[in-house]
Amino acid sequence: MPAAPTHHRSLALGLLLGCLPALACAGQASPQRMSTATVTATVDGLSLSDIAWLRRDGFGLDSATLAHYRQLGRTRFLDEQLAGGDDTLPPQVAAQIQAFPVVNTPLPALWADFQSHNKQFKDTPAGPAKDAAKTAIQQYRRDLYQQAAQAELLHAVYGSNQLKEQLVWFWLNHFSVYADKGPVRVFAADYEEKVIRPHALGKFKDLVMATLQSPAMLVFLDNVHNVKDKTNENYARELMELHTLGVGSGYTQADVQQLMRVLTGSGLLPPNQARRRGGFMWIRPMPLRNAFPAARNGFFVFNPDKHDFGDKDFLGQTIKGSGYAEIEQAVDLIVRQPACAHFVSQRLAEYFIDDQPSPALVDAMAHTFQRTDGDIAAVLRTMLLSKEAAAVGGHKFKDPTRFLVSAMRLTYDGQPVPNAVPLVNWLRQMGEPLYGRITPDGWPLDSASWTGSGQMSKRFDFARVIGSGRNRLFVDDNGSADAANDPPPGAPDLQGSALYRDAIAPQLSDATRKALSQARSPMEWNTFLLSSPDFNYR
Numbered sequence: 001m002p003a004a005p006t007h008h009r010s011l012a013l014g015l016l017l018g019c020l021p022a023l024a025c026a027g028q029a030s031p032q033r034m035s036t037a038t039v040t041a042t043v044d045g046l047s048l049s050d051i052a053w054l055r056r057d058g059f060g061l062d063s064a065t066l067a068h069y070r071q072l073g074r075t076r077f078l079d080e081q082l083a084g085g086d087d088t089l090p091p092q093v094a095a096q097i098q099a100f101p102v103v104n105t106p107l108p109a110l111w112a113d114f115q116s117h118n119k120q121f122k123d124t125p126a127g128p129a130k131d132a133a134k135t136a137i138q139q140y141r142r143d144l145y146q147q148a149a150q151a152e153l154l155h156a157v158y159g160s161n162q163l164k165e166q167l168v169w170f171w172l173n174h175f176s177v178y179a180d181k182g183p184v185r186v187f188a189a190d191y192e193e194k195v196i197r198p199h200a201l202g203k204f205k206d207l208v209m210a211t212l213q214s215p216a217m218l219v220f221l222d223n224v225h226n227v228k229d230k231t232n233e234n235y236a237r238e239l240m241e242l243h244t245l246g247v248g249s250g251y252t253q254a255d256v257q258q259l260m261r262v263l264t265g266s267g268l269l270p271p272n273q274a275r276r277r278g279g280f281m282w283i284r285p286m287p288l289r290n291a292f293p294a295a296r297n298g299f300f301v302f303n304p305d306k307h308d309f310g311d312k313d314f315l316g317q318t319i320k321g322s323g324y325a326e327i328e329q330a331v332d333l334i335v336r337q338p339a340c341a342h343f344v345s346q347r348l349a350e351y352f353i354d355d356q357p358s359p360a361l362v363d364a365m366a367h368t369f370q371r372t373d374g375d376i377a378a379v380l381r382t383m384l385l386s387k388e389a390a391a392v393g394g395h396k397f398k399d400p401t402r403f404l405v406s407a408m409r410l411t412y413d414g415q416p417v418p419n420a421v422p423l424v425n426w427l428r429q430m431g432e433p434l435y436g437r438i439t440p441d442g443w444p445l446d447s448a449s450w451t452g453s454g455q456m457s458k459r460f461d462f463a464r465v466i467g468s469g470r471n472r473l474f475v476d477d478n479g480s481a482d483a484a485n486d487p488p489p490g491a492p493d494l495q496g497s498a499l500y501r502d503a504i505a506p507q508l509s510d511a512t513r514k515a516l517s518q519a520r521s522p523m524e525w526n527t528f529l530l531s532s533p534d535f536n537y538r
Helices: 008-015 021-022 048-057 063-072 076-083 092-096 107-123 128-158 164-172 182-199 204-212 215-220 233-246 255-260 326-336 338-350 359-371 376-384 400-412 423-430 453-468 498-507 510-519 522-529
Strands: 266-268 281-283 295-296 300-302 313-316 317-321
Touching: 021 204, 021 338, 048 076, 048 164, 048 376, 048 498, 063 076, 063 498, 076 376, 076 498, 092 128, 107 128, 107 182, 107 204, 128 164, 128 400, 128 423, 164 182, 164 338, 164 376, 182 215, 182 300, 182 313, 204 233, 215 266, 215 281, 215 317, 233 326, 233 338, 255 313, 255 326, 255 498, 266 317, 317 326, 338 359, 338 376, 359 376, 400 453, 400 522, 423 453, 453 522
Parallel strands: none
Antiparallel strands: 266 300, 281 295, 295 300, 313 317
């Protein structure tokens, strides 16, 4: 990408780096915003509190969101989102996602094709043919990953229910899987679309069970290798430590080992036996040494021949050996622990509200969690109707995904882009690739993890690329302009847009206004805005 003029790069970077001192002192406010006397001021019916709330509720603002919020008001707008039904996409974007083979190919066929490619590479003799086969399989694997990542990013940018889109990303990160491990990349798109998305606003127990049965999770955390007399405790440990209870919640290593025994026999069917059918099935293949049936759900299979049927002492309760029912009983015990309610509420509040959310808010959310049997929508309603959710001048710094998606939503304001590959690449270069966290803890949620000088420099570069309008978002793989989606003529006119006037301008600091006044072109103006602390905080 062409280099930015040195003076203006220094100015924008200086503006962005100016936010770092505030992050160095936990609990201090972000760089100076408008005075508190202006908090109740309105612009076309929107107060600064409304804008602050919407910036927490969704990835980023666009004109359609503002119009819908004005029409419904905060509570009705929120309740409509929490109902979860309307997460539609523009028709062109929906068709774009549906055209990806990782989305439109039945999962058994996709996995069988993956295995076929691997076998073909393995069977190719050494020499030039092997080198060519290596290049081909690397490209094949890269395409699988890029399609899955594009699908999720397109949902994030264009999804009409922005609260749900944030939740989908949050749960993908909370129940993190790593695409480069074995066949996980084959299952990544299905994991987002069929496992996380349908359960993002439902009961937490159902979400845990869905991830437990997903091939992506079973492979990533090795439960496919957890069988009687040859156990593996990776998934049992992370299920408790990272997914549900958290460190220091009172469970013991003995509990981990007992949960590992509960999970023995939970694995995957081979591709030729799996079918793309919804719903849960009991099956009784022959021969079976046990009186308990096997259970199957898509690729997931519970095989009683590989299960430890001994009784387990888990979290102070005895779980009788009963096959698959043990798993449901164990998960029920976990999610009913007060520690689970608090841990999940804490993580949600850290992501949506603040690095250090108030104990009172987390306690209120945890109380709702327990009262509603882990109803995620109810917990979010408690959080988003709190005073903290509408507070002006928050100091939560955007992680790379939030920065990228919000920049796209503001700059292109609903205009579909036919090529989402650059989004995947930009996110990777900013250090937060989808399905790219090697360790199972997911990407960090705290602001300080994303404020290094290297991150700031990258953020400036991509603010310029997005704000210039000169990028590959509007060209096909061959570099030709897409006839159905002409790129905007030059840099998008953010400064003249109603979206900027109503939702961005009212909350800009004096420092940002001064920097914007020194821009020499629309491209530089856009770059300075997207690089500013005001845009990078939420």
